[in-house]
Amino acid sequence: MTLSIFIYIILFSGKIFKRLTGIAMRILIVDDEKDICRLICGIVIQHGFDCELIYTMEMAKKYIAQESFDMYFIDVNLPDGSGFDLVSEFISKENRNDVVMISALDGEDEIHKSKSLGVHMFLRKPFSKNEILTAINGKNNK
Secondary structure (H helix, E strand, C coil), X not given: CCHHHHHHHHHHHHHHHHHHHCCCCEEEEECCCHHHHHHHHXXXXXXXXXXXXXXXXXXXXXXXXXXXXXXXXXXXXXXXXXXXXXXXXXXXXXXXXXXXXXXXXXXXXXXXXXHHHCCCEEEECCCCHHXXXXXXHHHHCC
């Protein structure tokens, strides 16, 4: 596969998915930093996906209980709890591969905890647009 085709697939995978299925992939973003939420959501929407922004663990619990999502970006440190607890308590084991943990903390403990929970990826803040798209594309290819 040529590099240009690979880049096209990464950049337009959301639009292709939406065009083929008629349904946009839904992504829940849970982070108390509103700028981070808006940044991720802007990238997500730009590439054909739908997103919901949540700023607390309590709000996320309600959304996860009532709505279904194809993918989750969850911050480790939320004002009312740990993103790890949110994953272990409210996201079923078979759906944890749909989770990307995000954090300014980049210690081995956080990375190890993410792996032990079975999440798809751990992104360190600050992250790039390409890292977000790689996380989404990697999920789409599983």
